[in-house]
Amino acid sequence: MGKRTILTTSTRGILEDSFPYRLYQKAKRLGTWNPADIDFRQDQKDWSMMNTEQKEDILRLISQFQAGEEAVTLDLLPLMMAIAKEGRLEEEMFLTTFLFEEAKHTEFFRLVLNAIGEKGELSHFHTETYQKIFYEILPTAMERLVTDQSPEAIAEASVVYNMFVEGVLAETGYFSFYAALETAGIMPGLLEGIGQLKKDESRHIGYGTFLLQRLICEHPHLFDFVAAKMGELTPLAISLNQEGIAGREVSAFGGDPDDIMNFTLKQLSVRMEILARAKGKKIEEIYRYTDSELGVL
Numbered sequence: 001m002g003k004r005t006i007l008t009t010s011t012r013g014i015l016e017d018s019f020p021y022r023l024y025q026k027a028k029r030l031g032t033w034n035p036a037d038i039d040f041r042q043d044q045k046d047w048s049m050m051n052t053e054q055k056e057d058i059l060r061l062i063s064q065f066q067a068g069e070e071a072v073t074l075d076l077l078p079l080m081m082a083i084a085k086e087g088r089l090e091e092e093m094f095l096t097t098f099l100f101e102e103a104k105h106t107e108f109f110r111l112v113l114n115a116i117g118e119k120g121e122l123s124h125f126h127t128e129t130y131q132k133i134f135y136e137i138l139p140t141a142m143e144r145l146v147t148d149q150s151p152e153a154i155a156e157a158s159v160v161y162n163m164f165v166e167g168v169l170a171e172t173g174y175f176s177f178y179a180a181l182e183t184a185g186i187m188p189g190l191l192e193g194i195g196q197l198k199k200d201e202s203r204h205i206g207y208g209t210f211l212l213q214r215l216i217c218e219h220p221h222l223f224d225f226v227a228a229k230m231g232e233l234t235p236l237a238i239s240l241n242q243e244g245i246a247g248r249e250v251s252a253f254g255g256d257p258d259d260i261m262n263f264t265l266k267q268l269s270v271r272m273e274i275l276a277r278a279k280g281k282k283i284e285e286i287y288r289y290t291d292s293e294l295g296v297l
């Protein structure tokens with residue numbers, strides 16, 4: 001281990017204007033909502049009025065989110081370690097809020113399941129593609145960082161975790177929840193939590209976008225690597241949607257499943273478009289990004 005460098009008592013101090021530090025400040029203000037404060041009484045009533053197909057659609061979404069939040073809570077730590085090892089103080093300060101928020105998301109979906117009385121085994125909703133992503137690809141990419149903290153390994157982890165799982169799959173999930181429940185005017189507690197989650201996740205995705213842009217700026221060859229990785233993951237996002245749609249032309253709430261698929265495809269291209277902005281930028285410009293430039297709500 002090299003000699004320790006203390007930043008906060010040096011002339012550098014804390015980079016208070018940097019993107020990750022501003023994100024940390026925002027997380028302290030907005031990331032304080034408490035899942036346990038949400039009132040699910042109306043959700044219980046709404047749940048009892050839903051038909052079997054509607055329950056099945058919502059339960060699939062909830063169980064995929066529940067397991068997904070558990071997975072990202074358990075899998076984040078190696079990234080924090082890699083960032084801490086590089087002495088990137090402002091980024092690690094933000095990441096402390098990130099992990100806390102994932103824990104709250106895990107708590108939130110369990111509270112929803114408890115409220116609607118679903119205490120049984122739900123893993124049959126974890127389809128083949130779902131398992132490939134959450135049981136294999138995500139943990140493998142994150143665990144790699146325990147022994148390999150190369151820029152490629154960090155970029156791979158961030159593509160899988162921030163760009164794909166959060167930026168494409170979770171965003172598609174919120175869209176699906178709103179499409180089903182907001183239109184029907186039901187499950188207000190679930191939707192309230194989803195609204196909070198979406199804001200938290202915009203910071204997580206914003207950080208991942210910053211991190212990847214920083215890495216691309218420092219190691220320009222990584223852009224092609226990141227693009228190839230996203231290309232590899234794209235068919236999985238499509239088949240995960242198809243497994244959920246299961247050949248239907250109308251969803252259980254009357255929506256058009258094509259809307260969900262189109263949303264996923266748009267997310268995939270938006271993520272790469274934003275990352276491409278790193279090309280030709282100076283590192284100082286990346287640290288100066290505003291929240292809105294990186295899609296932070």
Ligand SMILES: [Fe+2]
Binds near residue numbers: 072201
């Ligand atoms: Fe989350």
Ligand SMILES: [Fe+2]
Binds near residue numbers: 204
């Ligand atoms: Fe997240």
